Amino acid sequence: MIENLFYSQENHGPFEIYELGDFELEEGGLIPNCQLAYATHGQLNEAKTNAILIPTWFSGTSKDYESYIGEGRALDPTEYFIVVANQIGNGLSSSPHNSPDAISMSGFPKVRIGDDVRAQHQLITERFGIEELALVVGGSMGAQQTYEWAVRFPDMVKRAAPIAGTAKNTVHDFLFTQTLMDAITSDPGWNGGNYTSHTEVADGLKRHADIWAVMGFCPEFFNQEKWDLFGVASVDELVGGFLEPFFQAMDPNALLAMAWKWQRGDVSRLADGNLEAALGRIKAVTYAMPIDTDMFFPPSDCEREQRMIPNSELRVITSIAGHFGLFGGEGEAYHGQIDRHLKELLAVPVKQGVHD
Amino acid sequence: MIENLFYSQENHGPFEIYELGDFELEEGGLIPNCQLAYATHGQLNEAKTNAILIPTWFSGTSKDYESYIGEGRALDPTEYFIVVANQIGNGLSSSPHNSPDAISMSGFPKVRIGDDVRAQHQLITERFGIEELALVVGGSMGAQQTYEWAVRFPDMVKRAAPIAGTAKNTVHDFLFTQTLMDAITSDPGWNGGNYTSHTEVADGLKRHADIWAVMGFCPEFFNQEKWDLFGVASVDELVGGFLEPFFQAMDPNALLAMAWKWQRGDVSRLADGNLEAALGRIKAVTYAMPIDTDMFFPPSDCEREQRMIPNSELRVITSIAGHFGLFGGEGEAYHGQIDRHLKELLAVPVKQGVHD
Numbered sequence: 001m002i003e004n005l006f007y008s009q010e011n012h013g014p015f016e017i018y019e020l021g022d023f024e025l026e027e028g029g030l031i032p033n034c035q036l037a038y039a040t041h042g043q044l045n046e047a048k049t050n051a052i053l054i055p056t057w058f059s060g061t062s063k064d065y066e067s068y069i070g071e072g073r074a075l076d077p078t079e080y081f082i083v084v085a086n087q088i089g090n091g092l093s094s095s096p097h098n099s100p101d102a103i104s105m106s107g108f109p110k111v112r113i114g115d116d117v118r119a120q121h122q123l124i125t126e127r128f129g130i131e132e133l134a135l136v137v138g139g140s141m142g143a144q145q146t147y148e149w150a151v152r153f154p155d156m157v158k159r160a161a162p163i164a165g166t167a168k169n170t171v172h173d174f175l176f177t178q179t180l181m182d183a184i185t186s187d188p189g190w191n192g193g194n195y196t197s198h199t200e201v202a203d204g205l206k207r208h209a210d211i212w213a214v215m216g217f218c219p220e221f222f223n224q225e226k227w228d229l230f231g232v233a234s235v236d237e238l239v240g241g242f243l244e245p246f247f248q249a250m251d252p253n254a255l256l257a258m259a260w261k262w263q264r265g266d267v268s269r270l271a272d273g274n275l276e277a278a279l280g281r282i283k284a285v286t287y288a289m290p291i292d293t294d295m296f297f298p299p300s301d302c303e304r305e306q307r308m309i310p311n312s313e314l315r316v317i318t319s320i321a322g323h324f325g326l327f328g329g330e331g332e333a334y335h336g337q338i339d340r341h342l343k344e345l346l347a348v349p350v351k352q353g354v355h356d
Numbered sequence: 357m358i359e360n361l362f363y364s365q366e367n368h369g370p371f372e373i374y375e376l377g378d379f380e381l382e383e384g385g386l387i388p389n390c391q392l393a394y395a396t397h398g399q400l401n402e403a404k405t406n407a408i409l410i411p412t413w414f415s416g417t418s419k420d421y422e423s424y425i426g427e428g429r430a431l432d433p434t435e436y437f438i439v440v441a442n443q444i445g446n447g448l449s450s451s452p453h454n455s456p457d458a459i460s461m462s463g464f465p466k467v468r469i470g471d472d473v474r475a476q477h478q479l480i481t482e483r484f485g486i487e488e489l490a491l492v493v494g495g496s497m498g499a500q501q502t503y504e505w506a507v508r509f510p511d512m513v514k515r516a517a518p519i520a521g522t523a524k525n526t527v528h529d530f531l532f533t534q535t536l537m538d539a540i541t542s543d544p545g546w547n548g549g550n551y552t553s554h555t556e557v558a559d560g561l562k563r564h565a566d567i568w569a570v571m572g573f574c575p576e577f578f579n580q581e582k583w584d585l586f587g588v589a590s591v592d593e594l595v596g597g598f599l600e601p602f603f604q605a606m607d608p609n610a611l612l613a614m615a616w617k618w619q620r621g622d623v624s625r626l627a628d629g630n631l632e633a634a635l636g637r638i639k640a641v642t643y644a645m646p647i648d649t650d651m652f653f654p655p656s657d658c659e660r661e662q663r664m665i666p667n668s669e670l671r672v673i674t675s676i677a678g679h680f681g682l683f684g685g686e687g688e689a690y691h692g693q694i695d696r697h698l699k700e701l702l703a704v705p706v707k708q709g710v711h712d
Contacts, residue, residue: 186559
């Protein structure tokens with residue numbers, strides 16, 4: 001266990017911790033007294049039918065979704081009880097740097113998207129007694145978890161809105177993610193995962209950020225010099241003043257744990273490798289919402305999957321910022337689209353209760 | 357100077373060497389007795405009006421264009437005298453690893469696209485007495501040199517066909533290229549450029565190759581599992597059996613010299629930074645030929661520039677292989693398009709002779 005002050009209530013709160021007990025993992029091994037960090041917005045109604053679940057993206061925390069939530073918005077806390085669940089390994093939930101010595105750092109076990117979804121299921125049912133989710137929505141790795149939820153618990157998930165992500169990760173995306181990981185593990189300071197401070201891996205984290213600069217946006221973003229969407233005034237500031245310190249504050253092993261998980265996101269594991277069969281199980285009304293300029297979750301990949309989902313639509317989001325459109329820097333131009341689609345989705349009538 | 361048997365006549369020949377003498381560089385300094393490696397196909401006619409020049413791409417050599425040349429093709433050696441010029445720093449022409457100690461390895465000076473074009477101009481005029489080029493054509497960095505030729509020597513270049521490249525490199529492309537360079541320089545074996553064998557930089561060259569795997573093709577290439585276009589049977593073979601050994605055979609400093617040059621390709625330097633003015637100087641009939649799936653020279657970037665060129669057309673090439681469509685693995689499906697456009701271009705009548 002090492003200290004990293006980035007993962008604080010001050011930076012990412014308010015969040016709470018739910019203790020899952022000893023949590024067994026799909027790849028074997030367990031996380032003793034596994035902790036799930038989560039944030040809530042709004043109140044659960046008496047019938048417990050107004051819950052929305054939002055799982056986090058790569059490197060993100062529950063804090064990142066605050067810009068998606070608000071009164072009068074689709075994700076309206078005066079109407080819904082919104083639970084934002086931090087994925088395992090993200091630095092707030094059980095993660096390499098904050099776990100007991102037996103599974104700390106290089107000893108942290110492999111975690112899968114399916115583990116996250118089972119952990120979140122435990123949180124939702126045990127902690128809150130929720131038996132149905134009005135909506136599961138999330139971006140990027142949050143979309144991977146959304147698909148996993150909809151396939152794994154088809155009766156529980158009434159609506160699903162995976163944004164900028166896939167149900168089965170592609171080969172191209174796997175290779176991309178590998179370069180992100182190699183940028184970190186090639187830093188001698190990483191030391192096989194057993195550094196004493198994340199600052200020893202600053203060079204690797206910088207290279208990790210620099211690859212994000214290439215793949216996270218899109219070519220046209222740079223041509224149009226849209227630096228202001230990220231609060232900076234030049235490309236040098238974008239990379240050196242935003243992206244690099246952004247990732248350099250994080251724990252390298254946390255990023256690696258999430259990236260390994262991201263690479264292997266695949267709901268077809270639930271149907272003997274048959275993606276069509278897995279997606280065919282989804283009962284949720286589903287809006288697949290890729291971002292048009294996304295370089296690694298391109299709309300064509302999302303559409304291919306969406307067509308395998310019975311009650312689904314493709315709702316392409318327009319953004320000049322590529323995958324990083326998710327950060328919402330475009331403000332209303334981005335969030336207006338998300339809100340419109342989610343409001344429409346939430347207005348679709350569904351059968352309440354758990355039906356088998 | 358160190359030995360690297362990859363850069364041999366056996367692998368890349370036949371090629372010849374032209375000695376430029378002491379060659380002064382735009383960034384200052386000079387290459388003493390600068391050597392330009394080149395290959396020729398066909399015969400120069402008496403009027404010296406049938407010459408075609410082809411400059412090489414990043415990491416490539418004159419050998420790579422052999423699949424573009426043949427009887428009955430657009431680049432027909434029975435009709436044209438075709439000179440394929442190896443860019444400085446590519447391992448065959450003067451390069452870090454093969455230069456005398458004073459400018460060897462880390463001491464190799466910075467070379468620009470403009471230097472290459474001046475060096476090639478010297479080769480063409482001095483060695484062959486050629487005063488006009490029926491066509492300059494090249495892919496990727498070869499396209500950068502093609503644009504530089506057309507802007508720098510507008511009366512000499514009658515036709516120009518830049519394939520999958522730009523006249524002014526974009527910010528996004530610069531950042532991409534930087535990750536390729538950082539993958540190499542972050543390897544402790546690189547040692548500031550002063551390794552004793554390229555094999556000491558095998559890890560960095562591997563990571564360099566792995567980033568190419570992400571950006572060199574396109575997502576759909578992987579979805580369609582088009583491995584056979586590169587003579588392999590799986591993605592693991594594509595990366596581990598083709599791309600990684602491909603780059604690991606090369607000289608790291610050569611790749612860095614070319615990448616630095618690539619990052620700074622910019623014909624607007626010839627017109628005080630005014631790209632429109634620079635491209636407006638072009639007298640060549642120009643076909644800009646981007647590849648539709650290219651992830652770092654996207655057609656939109658090429659079209660923006662093409663519109664600034666007086667007598668030009670956009671001819672988009674269709675390929676499933678992204679930028680690496682250039683390798684021609686699709687055979688006739690790719691080369692048929694290239695040949696068709698180049699034949700049409702070569703059929704456009706132009707005023708012969710150098711007119712001012």
